[in-house]
Amino acid sequence: MASNIFGIAKSCFVESNNPQEFIELSSNIVHLETLEELAEKPFKLLLLHGAPGVGKTMLLKKFSQKRSDIYYYERPFATSMELHKALSQDIFSQGRDIFLHLESLSPEQAKIVILDEAQMYDEQMLEAVRILADTKKLKFILAMHSSHNEHLAAKEHFKTRIFKTIHVEAPDLREFYVYIQKKLLRNNLLELAKSFTPTNAKMIYRFTRGNLRESDKFLFTLFDMLEYFFTTKGIDPSTIDRKFIEMAAIYLGYIDA
Amino acid sequence: MHEYEIVEKKWQRYHRKKIASRFLLVFLGIAIASMLIYAIYTKSVKQTSTPKIESQNTTAQSLSTPIHQKSDILHPDLSFERNLGYIAKRLAHTNSHGAQTTNMHKKNDGNITNAIPTHTTHKIVAKTVTATKLDIIALRKQFAQTKDIGIAIIIAQEYYRQKLYPLAIKWSLKANNIDKNNEDSWLIFAKSMYKMGKKETALNALRIYYKKSHSNKAATLYRLMLKGKF
Numbered sequence: 001m002a003s004n005i006f007g008i009a010k011s012c013f014v015e016s017n018n019p020q021e022f023i024e025l026s027s028n029i030v031h032l033e034t035l036e037e038l039a040e041k042p043f044k045l046l047l048l049h050g051a052p053g054v055g056k057t058m059l060l061k062k063f064s065q066k067r068s069d070i071y072y073y074e075r076p077f078a079t080s081m082e083l084h085k086a087l088s089q090d091i092f093s094q095g096r097d098i099f100l101h102l103e104s105l106s107p108e109q110a111k112i113v114i115l116d117e118a119q120m121y122d123e124q125m126l127e128a129v130r131i132l133a134d135t136k137k138l139k140f141i142l143a144m145h146s147s148h149n150e151h152l153a154a155k156e157h158f159k160t161r162i163f164k165t166i167h168v169e170a171p172d173l174r175e176f177y178v179y180i181q182k183k184l185l186r187n188n189l190l191e192l193a194k195s196f197t198p199t200n201a202k203m204i205y206r207f208t209r210g211n212l213r214e215s216d217k218f219l220f221t222l223f224d225m226l227e228y229f230f231t232t233k234g235i236d237p238s239t240i241d242r243k244f245i246e247m248a249a250i251y252l253g254y255i256d257a
Numbered sequence: 258m259h260e261y262e263i264v265e266k267k268w269q270r271y272h273r274k275k276i277a278s279r280f281l282l283v284f285l286g287i288a289i290a291s292m293l294i295y296a297i298y299t300k301s302v303k304q305t306s307t308p309k310i311e312s313q314n315t316t317a318q319s320l321s322t323p324i325h326q327k328s329d330i331l332h333p334d335l336s337f338e339r340n341l342g343y344i345a346k347r348l349a350h351t352n353s354h355g356a357q358t359t360n361m362h363k364k365n366d367g368n369i370t371n372a373i374p375t376h377t378t379h380k381i382v383a384k385t386v387t388a389t390k391l392d393i394i395a396l397r398k399q400f401a402q403t404k405d406i407g408i409a410i411i412i413a414q415e416y417y418r419q420k421l422y423p424l425a426i427k428w429s430l431k432a433n434n435i436d437k438n439n440e441d442s443w444l445i446f447a448k449s450m451y452k453m454g455k456k457e458t459a460l461n462a463l464r465i466y467y468k469k470s471h472s473n474k475a476a477t478l479y480r481l482m483l484k485g486k487f
Contacts, residue, residue, distance in 0.1 A: 228261050247261070247268045257271035 005192055005237065006227035012183045013219040017074070019061040023182050025175045028059055031166060035063045035141075039070075039112060043163030044133040047154060049146035050168030053213030056143050059168065060114050070112045076120040080128030087113065087138070102137040112139045118154060119144035126157045133161060170210035177201040179212070180219065195238050203245045207254040222248040406435040406442075413445045422449040440472055447475075451482055 022028075031048075038046060050056050057074065064072040071090050077083040084098040091111055092101040105111075115121075115129070132138045142154060146167070155162060171179060177198050184193040204222075208214040225244050229235045249255040393415055400408040413428035426449045432442035443466040450459035463479040466472065481487040 225261050225264075228259065232259075243268060243272075246271070247264050250267050250271065251261075251264045255271060257267040 005189060006223045006230060008187055009184060009189055009192055010220055010223040010227060012187050012189070013216040013223070015213060015216055017057050017061060019058065019065050022058050022062045023179050023186075025171050025179060027169065027171055027175060028055060031059055031168060032063055032066075034164075034166060035059075036066060038164060039067060039139075041163070042107065042110070042136065043139050044136065044161045045129075045158050045163060046139075046141040047158075047162050047165040048141060048143045048168060049165070051170065051211065052145050053211040054168050054170045055212050056168050057116055060116060060141070060143055064114060067112070069110075070114060072114040072116070074116045076115065076117045077125065080125060083125070083128060083132075087132075098132070099135070102132075102135050105137045107136055110137050110139055112141065114141045114143065116143045117145075118142035121154075123157070126154060130158060130161065170212065172210065173202060173205050176205050176210045176215065179215075191238075195240055197240070200240050200242070200245060203242060207249050207252075218248055218252060218254075221251055225251070400431075404435065406432050406439060409435065410439070410441045410445070413442070417445055417449055417452075420452070422453045425449040438470065440466075440470065440474060443472075444474060444478060447478060447482070448487070451487060456482060 035046075048056060048060070060072060064070040071087070073086065077086065085095060088095055088098045088101060092098075094101070113132075121129070129140055129142070133140050144154060155165070170176075180196060180201055181193050184190075184196065204215060204218055208218055222240075222244060225248055226235070226237075226240070229244070230237055235241070246255060250257045393412060396408050396412050396415075399405070400412065409428050409432035413425050413432060416422070416428060417425035425445055429442045429445040429449065432439055433446070436442070443462060447459040447462045447466075450456075450462065460479060460482055463475050463482070467475045467479065478487065
């Protein structure tokens with residue numbers, strides 16, 4: 001049933017940060033490999049920044065799965081105490097002072113700590129991170145938005161301690177098309193993947209500029225609409241009319257109709 | 258009604274607007290393109306037509322220049338020359354009115370050239386220097402050396418073209434003085450007179466010339482002037 005096809009397609013684009021759904025694109029594979037290489041080096045801080053929705057979180061989650069010595073924190077800590085406590089618990093399974101634990105580690109045993117949404121951290125928190133990083137027993141990766149140059153404050157704070165800065169960008173049109181195709185094919189939607197043309201992808205890309213979070217939302221809405229109109233009006237499921245893409249754009253506010 | 262159906266209605270409105278704006282855009286594009294093409298076409302037509310006019314003028318001049326070579330065609334009697342001399346004398350008197358340095362040779366020996374002022378007013382000379390082109394100055398110098406009637410005719414024609422009618426008359430008379438049967442000298446004289454408002458004088462000159470030459474050109478010009486269509 002075509003309605004089921006559209007229903008399945010819709011579910012492909014439900015927002016999820018499950019690393020199992022990570023779609024390998026040439027750009028994010030490069031970042032992943034860079035992170036893997038850097039993990040072997042004795043860095044104190046890495047800065048990973050990019051606009052919201054370009055796939056930073058998914059990339060870091062995927063990276064954290066690669067090694068056992070990576071500790072990923074998706075939500076920011078409110079205080080340095082919370083951070084110390086969480087690190088003690090997760091790394092050493094004890095609530096003691098983190099610095100006492102760290103003394104027992106050799107530099108070769110240094111752990112990687114990923115702090116997502118680091119743009120939320122104030123000066124005090126950044127200072128706490130700096131002190132922990134200076135022990136050389138914890139290697140921090142700070143992921144943050146760069147839509148308003150939030151990363152520059154962190155860059156200024158850490159200055160010489162930042163080993164490398166990685167800028168994550170939205171995929172280009174070709175990669176964007178590959179992203180949609182891979183998502184559909186992963187769910188065995190071969191016919192739908194065939195009927196989804198590069199022109200369709202181009203139209204959507206024009207609205208979302210390749211932002212993956214926005215694009216997922218757009219595609220979810222599009223397939224939801226197609227499912228509705230197939231059920232109620234029996235539209236042809238073999239092609240995706242630009243009308244429905246424009247309707248999705250109107251619905252999501254990209255077009256002021 | 259489902260919210261997607263509302264969206265569909267919105268899309269229909271949006272689509273109609275989009276089509277209309279595209280149509281307008283295409284229409285404007287075509288209009289601008291047409292205007293540009295028309296402008297380019299008009300410009301090219303002008304560019305191609307201008308040299309034609311110039312070549313026609315050149316042809317007219319080249320045709321008129323060798324007229325003096327036909328000097329043996331007609332054998333005039335002296336009576337019309339006397340009449341013409343009288344006309345020229347009156348014209349010279351009119352032109353020099355108000356001028357201080359008019360010097361007229363009044364030898365009425367039947368030669369019309371002698372009846373005109375040998376020196377036109379300083380005003381006219383000054384105007385000649387400034388208004389005429391350098392080639393006229395060169396032609397005048399050339400005429401002074403060669404006394405070629407063709408050059409005199411060209412100068413007269415050029416002055417007539419520049420609406421300097423007294424000078425055109427002067428040079429037509431100079432040409433006539435060299436060859437009394439030169440048709441162009443008569444015609445330029447008559448036309449210049451007519452342009453100066455001396456219609457009767459112009460007609461009289463043409464009548465005189467026609468009597469002795471039976472020139473079709475003179476007859477045609479006479480008829481046109483008589484009807485006031487010149």
